[in-house]
Amino acid sequence: MKASLYLVLANLFWAGNYVVGQAAVASMTPMDLTFWRWALAAVPLLLLAHFVEKPDWGAVLRRWRVLLLLSVLGMSGYTLLLYGALGHTSAMNASLITAANPALIVVMAIVLLGEKTTRLGWTGICLGLLGVLLVLTRGELERVFSLSINTGELLMLGAIVVWGFYTILARRLGVPAIAATAVQVVMAVVMLAPFALATDVRFPQTAAEGWSLAYIALFPSLGAYLLWNLALKSTSPGTAGNYLNLIVVFTAIITVAMGTPLTAVQIVGGLMVIAGVLLTGMKGRAPLKVA
Numbered sequence: 365m366k367a368s369l370y371l372v373l374a375n376l377f378w379a380g381n382y383v384v385g386q387a388a389v390a391s392m393t394p395m396d397l398t399f400w401r402w403a404l405a406a407v408p409l410l411l412l413a414h415f416v417e418k419p420d421w422g423a424v425l426r427r428w429r430v431l432l433l434l435s436v437l438g439m440s441g442y443t444l445l446l447y448g449a450l451g452h453t454s455a456m457n458a459s460l461i462t463a464a465n466p467a468l469i470v471v472m473a474i475v476l477l478g479e480k481t482t483r484l485g486w487t488g489i490c491l492g493l494l495g496v497l498l499v500l501t502r503g504e505l506e507r508v509f510s511l512s513i514n515t516g517e518l519l520m521l522g523a524i525v526v527w528g529f530y531t532i533l534a535r536r537l538g539v540p541a542i543a544a545t546a547v548q549v550v551m552a553v554v555m556l557a558p559f560a561l562a563t564d565v566r567f568p569q570t571a572a573e574g575w576s577l578a579y580i581a582l583f584p585s586l587g588a589y590l591l592w593n594l595a596l597k598s599t600s601p602g603t604a605g606n607y608l609n610l611i612v613v614f615t616a617i618i619t620v621a622m623g624t625p626l627t628a629v630q631i632v633g634g635l636m637v638i639a640g641v642l643l644t645g646m647k648g649r650a651p652l653k654v655a
């Protein structure tokens with residue numbers, strides 16, 4: 365039950381990242397956002413890990429190779445690809461590509477971990493994906509076939525592949541979740557620092573930029589990654605991946621809160637996504653089997 369709550373909250377925070385990030389890339393570069401979000405999150409995460417989990421830091425750092433790979437994938441690679449994509453493609457196209465992530469993670473889990481999926485699990489994935497398509501196309505599913513692939517969409521395809529590998533690897537890490545996240549963030553800051561200096565990254569110069577970065581550093585960075593790693597301690601990668609469909613639902617809710625009315629198609633699509641998540645999360649997964 366806790367894992368489900370963690371996954372729901374993580375995706376709520378990431379939905380906000382789509383909305384805020386879409387606006388932020390209009391005046392800030394992907395490197396600006398990526399570097400500063402992790403630089404601001406690093407110390408709070410380290411303190412949280414030290415005083416809450418009290419980990420054996422020596423044991424944690426002995427896994428530095430895997431942690432470094434996870435940092436490259438989830439903290440640096442995925443984030444740069446996401447913000448880069450939002451600067452070149454529409455929110456509709458980016459979200460539509462992201463909706464393919466749960467199915468991709470299931471396939472990767474089957475291939476890499478030998479994980480099994482029941483028919484009910486596939487039904488939940490398909491139902492959730494159909495709900496996402498309804499929300500994004502406003503009920504006109506034929507619009508899917510008219511989308512062209514541009515630079516931004518290719519970046520998003522790269523982003524979901526990177527996130528798939530991150531999820532698979534993080535599931536088998538065996539390191540306290542907060543400590544693992546903190547070390548990955550610190551590694552990302554160190555690795556990105558030379559590139560940040562070379563590209564002359566700048567700190568927010570307006571109030572709007574400042575508030576955007578504050579949200580991104582606190583919720584999608586600190587909160588969402590921490591909750592995602594906590595959930596993966598007791599949840600399979602495929603099940604966790606299916607929750608990513610909630611990003612679209614939460615994005616729609618945030619949009620309504622900002623004054624844009626919700627259509628009947630969006631409501632129906634959102635309910636289908638939630639039903640798909642419940643099917644996959646509750647009964648749609650077979651026991652994990654590693655070949």
